[in-house]
Amino acid sequence: MKRTHFLAGAAALVASAALPSLAAAQVQVGAIEILTGPAAAYGIAIKAGLDLALAEVNAKGVLGGQKIVLTVEDSAGNKDQAINAARKLIGRDKAVIIIGPTLSNEMFAVGPVTNERKVPTVGTSTTAAGITEMGPYIFRTSLPESDVVPVTFKKAQARGVKTIALMYANDDAFSKSGFDVMKAAAEKLGLKILTIETFGSKDTDFAAQLTKIKALKPDAIGISALVEPVSGVVLQARQLGIGKETLLLGGNGANSPKLGDIAGAAADGMLVGSPWFIAKPDAVNTKFVADFKAKYGKDPDQFAAQAYDTMKIVAQAIDRAGAADSEKITAALGKTDFSGVMGPFKFTAGRDPASSEGVVVLEMRGGKFAIAQ
Amino acid sequence: MPVWLDDFLWTYQNVVYALGINGLLALSMYVVLAVGQLSLGQAAFMGMGAYSSALLTLKLHLPFAVVLPAATIPPVLFALAIGTPTLRLSGVYLAIATIGLGEVLRAVYLNVDALGGALGISGIPERAGMVSIYGLLIVALAVLWLVARSGIGRAMEAMREDEIAAAVMGVNVRRYRLGALLASAVLAGAAGALSAHVSSFIGPNEYGFEPAVTILSYALLGGISSPFAPVAGAWILTLLPEALRGFADLRLVFNGLIIVVVVLFLPNGLLPLRMRRWVK
Amino acid sequence: MLAQQLINGVLLGSTYALFALGFTLMFGVLKVVNLTYGFYFSAGAFFALHLTKQWGWPIAAALPAAAAASGVLAVVLDWLLLTRLRRINAPELSSLMVTLGAVLALYAGMTTWLGPDIRRLPAGVLGGEALVLGELRITQAQILILLATAVLVGGLLALMRLTPIGLALRAMAEKPDAAGLMGIDTAKLAALVSLVCGALAGAGGVLIGLNFNAIQPYMGEAMMLRGFVVIIIGGLGDVRGALIAGLLLGVVETLTAGYIDSGLKEAVAFIMLVAVLWTRPSGLFGRAHIQRA
Numbered sequence: 001m002k003r004t005h006f007l008a009g010a011a012a013l014v015a016s017a018a019l020p021s022l023a024a025a026q027v028q029v030g031a032i033e034i035l036t037g038p039a040a041a042y043g044i045a046i047k048a049g050l051d052l053a054l055a056e057v058n059a060k061g062v063l064g065g066q067k068i069v070l071t072v073e074d075s076a077g078n079k080d081q082a083i084n085a086a087r088k089l090i091g092r093d094k095a096v097i098i099i100g101p102t103l104s105n106e107m108f109a110v111g112p113v114t115n116e117r118k119v120p121t122v123g124t125s126t127t128a129a130g131i132t133e134m135g136p137y138i139f140r141t142s143l144p145e146s147d148v149v150p151v152t153f154k155k156a157q158a159r160g161v162k163t164i165a166l167m168y169a170n171d172d173a174f175s176k177s178g179f180d181v182m183k184a185a186a187e188k189l190g191l192k193i194l195t196i197e198t199f200g201s202k203d204t205d206f207a208a209q210l211t212k213i214k215a216l217k218p219d220a221i222g223i224s225a226l227v228e229p230v231s232g233v234v235l236q237a238r239q240l241g242i243g244k245e246t247l248l249l250g251g252n253g254a255n256s257p258k259l260g261d262i263a264g265a266a267a268d269g270m271l272v273g274s275p276w277f278i279a280k281p282d283a284v285n286t287k288f289v290a291d292f293k294a295k296y297g298k299d300p301d302q303f304a305a306q307a308y309d310t311m312k313i314v315a316q317a318i319d320r321a322g323a324a325d326s327e328k329i330t331a332a333l334g335k336t337d338f339s340g341v342m343g344p345f346k347f348t349a350g351r352d353p354a355s356s357e358g359v360v361v362l363e364m365r366g367g368k369f370a371i372a373q
Numbered sequence: 374m375p376v377w378l379d380d381f382l383w384t385y386q387n388v389v390y391a392l393g394i395n396g397l398l399a400l401s402m403y404v405v406l407a408v409g410q411l412s413l414g415q416a417a418f419m420g421m422g423a424y425s426s427a428l429l430t431l432k433l434h435l436p437f438a439v440v441l442p443a444a445t446i447p448p449v450l451f452a453l454a455i456g457t458p459t460l461r462l463s464g465v466y467l468a469i470a471t472i473g474l475g476e477v478l479r480a481v482y483l484n485v486d487a488l489g490g491a492l493g494i495s496g497i498p499e500r501a502g503m504v505s506i507y508g509l510l511i512v513a514l515a516v517l518w519l520v521a522r523s524g525i526g527r528a529m530e531a532m533r534e535d536e537i538a539a540a541v542m543g544v545n546v547r548r549y550r551l552g553a554l555l556a557s558a559v560l561a562g563a564a565g566a567l568s569a570h571v572s573s574f575i576g577p578n579e580y581g582f583e584p585a586v587t588i589l590s591y592a593l594l595g596g597i598s599s600p601f602a603p604v605a606g607a608w609i610l611t612l613l614p615e616a617l618r619g620f621a622d623l624r625l626v627f628n629g630l631i632i633v634v635v636v637l638f639l640p641n642g643l644l645p646l647r648m649r650r651w652v653k
Numbered sequence: 654m655l656a657q658q659l660i661n662g663v664l665l666g667s668t669y670a671l672f673a674l675g676f677t678l679m680f681g682v683l684k685v686v687n688l689t690y691g692f693y694f695s696a697g698a699f700f701a702l703h704l705t706k707q708w709g710w711p712i713a714a715a716l717p718a719a720a721a722a723s724g725v726l727a728v729v730l731d732w733l734l735l736t737r738l739r740r741i742n743a744p745e746l747s748s749l750m751v752t753l754g755a756v757l758a759l760y761a762g763m764t765t766w767l768g769p770d771i772r773r774l775p776a777g778v779l780g781g782e783a784l785v786l787g788e789l790r791i792t793q794a795q796i797l798i799l800l801a802t803a804v805l806v807g808g809l810l811a812l813m814r815l816t817p818i819g820l821a822l823r824a825m826a827e828k829p830d831a832a833g834l835m836g837i838d839t840a841k842l843a844a845l846v847s848l849v850c851g852a853l854a855g856a857g858g859v860l861i862g863l864n865f866n867a868i869q870p871y872m873g874e875a876m877m878l879r880g881f882v883v884i885i886i887g888g889l890g891d892v893r894g895a896l897i898a899g900l901l902l903g904v905v906e907t908l909t910a911g912y913i914d915s916g917l918k919e920a921v922a923f924i925m926l927v928a929v930l931w932t933r934p935s936g937l938f939g940r941a942h943i944q945r946a
Contacts, residue, residue: 410746458934468749484916586754626762626765629756629759633754
């Protein structure tokens with residue numbers, strides 16, 4: 001994979017050097033994702049989704065046959081590298097639009113920079129509160145948690161949940177924002193919050209917190225964290241004898257096939273709200289899943305799906321803008337009316353996704369997600 | 374200014390700032406290494422400077438000229454708390470005691486709401502720039518260069534070569550070590566304050582183990598024969614990943630290998646500028 | 654609840670102790686704070702993962718094989734990184750720095766090669782069912798960790814106290830130069846210590862990976878910081894001290910999270926470390942390591 005990538009890069013270099021006329025008919029799009037380091041799994045999934053969509057887009061081209069050149073820069077999850085990447089993409093590669101960065105923390109650092117240069121920036125995985133408020137050029141296609149979690153909690157309430165314990169990873173912006181939303185949703189629905197426990201994203205031992213929760217006998221436990229710690233919490237909850245009578249509720253982070261891979265049957269019965277579902281039966285989605293599997297040999301996750309749609313949304317906006325011009329693309333993005341693997345998509349005036357209709361509540365069964373009844 | 378030059382400067386503005394800030398961080402490691410000690414708390418000191426400066430600017434609206442020196446106070450206090458017991462012991466104790474410092478402070482940033490928790494602190498105004506960053510770097514370099522040429526510098530070198538002999542010759546080893554650690558905390562704290570005021574956002578996860586090792590690799594690559602060498606080391610290691618973006622996967626591997634190779638084969642660093650020769 | 658929390662604490666503590674055993678031994682005998690130690694921990698878990706997953710070995714065979722492979726890896730890395738420094742009698746900080754650089758490169762290289770994902774041992778490698786004693790629950794993996802910790806500590810103490818090799822090791826720990834003069838082959842012993850410590854780390858990685866069912870390249874780094882605290886509290890080089898300090902840290906962390914605030918759990922280790930450094934710098938049970946200067 002590395003080698004083909006390198007060769008493709010070399011070929012592109014040669015081509016652009018030899019044929020300057022071709023180079024002029026390209027649209028430069030930048031992406032900033034985490035490709036190395038401990039959080040690389042997310043960035044790699046996103047890059048896979050972007051690349052898959054890009055191949056389809058470039059089969060036809062945009063603006064009457066021009067190719068989109070996607071330059072993906074690695075941020076390694078590091079704020080400074082993300083800023084450098086943004087400055088390089090805009091200043092040197094002349095990217096007219098930027099996709100990413102991966103984490104909300106990185107977006108908080110990159111947003112002011114791209115906004116200053118009036119280059120539209122579209123987050124595909126940044127769900128924290130306050131992202132799009134940074135400026136009129138900051139968009140996101142990922143549903144903020146505040147659109148997803150309440151749907152899950154309502155489903156839980158319908159199943160008779162009255163008391164809840166909340167757990168969250170207190171060391172990343174994503175999990176903390178998700179928790180804030182869970183707390184608000186529980187309060188709004190009148191669920192009694194028995195306790196709030198925290199842990200670290202890299203922790204592997206949650207026994208102390210779970211033992212405390214078990215003694216309080218809540219009807220449900222809401223967990224806001226990335227999928228790896230969530231799986232650990234779920235596994236240990238079962239080991240400590242927290243049975244099926246306690247409903248487990250996950251946030252956006254739990255919405256990954258890895259939950260089943262890591263936690264297996266222990267995760268059965270867990271409810272997770274999701275803007276996307278791998279087994280969604282519509283033709284666009286089945287094609288996406290099949291193509292993704294054929295190209296990468298594994299199931300796509302939500303991050304790949306969001307990236308896939310985002311690349312197409314971006315390509316359409318460039319097309320409708322009529323020119324590779326940041327200002328025009330920003331205006332065109334605002335008027336997005338798209339239907340992709342996530343369902344119908346529009347932006348609000350605040351540049352967040354407009355509709356949460358696509359949200360489904362999933363239930364783990366036998367290590368796989370299925371639509372919750 | 375022509376557009377391309379403007380674009381060029383804009384593109385590399387963050388890199389240019391980072392060169393200055395990382396130079397200060399390399400110096401903060403240099404002063405500790407120069408007395409034969411190893412501190413892995415530089416990133417933690419930097420974080421304390423960054424957080425306290427951001428709070429002073431955002432909550433108390435103090436001018437940056439006040440914020441910058443004030444932000445060095447918390448790291449100095451922490452350096453005292455950790456340095457006083459450990460500097461009595463052999464060198465590994467300071468290294469080990471400081472290796473965890475970043476992690477603990479991370480826990481503090483995460484659990485104290487006023488510090489922003491996991492969301493960090495955003496919207497910090499851009500108060501630092503070329504003048505403050507490079508002004509401070511030049512001042513620090515000048516002071517350290519003068520110190521290295523003075524009797525203090527010779528005492529430090531004696532400690533580094535043979536501590537016991539130095540003590541016998543009347544060098545107050547413990548006082549020098551503590552002084553070096555405090556100076557190091559000041560430099561790292563100031564670097565943190567500067568970096569917070571050029572990048573608008575600081576988060577709790579930026580001052581842990583890996584940046585600490587990276588700062589060490591700056592100083593080791595350059596060597597500690599003169600204060601200019603670690604700064605040069607920092608510049609090389611800051612520019613290299615920008616130049617070799619294609620090898621991004623291997624950046625951390627490379628940083629690590631530099632430390633290995635330098636310690637094993639180039640004990641004076643890549644740039645063994647022997648200052649004694651200039652002086653004599 | 655208190656009883657369960659104490660069990661939780663002891664279990665967590667025994668994972669710390671298991672990790673710290675080889676770490677503290679390496680320091681005690683070789684006088685090296687060897688930061689590559691955490692990497693053997695990750696490597697052991699990955700060896701076991703490969704053996705059980707690709708080759709279908711039972712865990713009873715994969716565990717010792719993974720431990721042995723980690724041990725060999727430790728010997729090789731020790732030879733590559735530290736023989737030269739030992740020969741020129743370099744200061745202890747040099748070896749700390751060299752292993753620090755090496756471990757950063759190793760983790761990053763492993764992540765590039767294998768990917769950062771968490772992996773798990775195949776289901777059914779070890780029964781997931783917990784043993785239920787009234788209100789208390791303990792899993793088979795946890796029992797295995799407790800037993801392994803007990804066996805390894807007992808074995809190590811017996812090795813150090815009762816065998817000729819142990820005598821040679823203790824001689825080397827006290828006065829390496831004199832030991833060399835007395836005809837002890839210090840190079841061979843150093844390799845032996847690396848082998849044993851690497852194997853201990855590898856076994857620890859397998860067991861802890863099994864317990865939390867999560868194996869990933871950086872798992873050793875996460876243990877490293879706790880490992881430092883344990884070996885300082887226990888006294889550098891003190892096997893028994895590492896055991897007690899590990900258990901103590903596990904119990905205090907668990908009780909803090911269970912009864913005070915889970916947010917404080919992270920800070921417990923460091924507060925204990927600073928308290929020990931101020932009051933008993935050579936460890937709770939250790940002899941003085943204070944320098945003459």
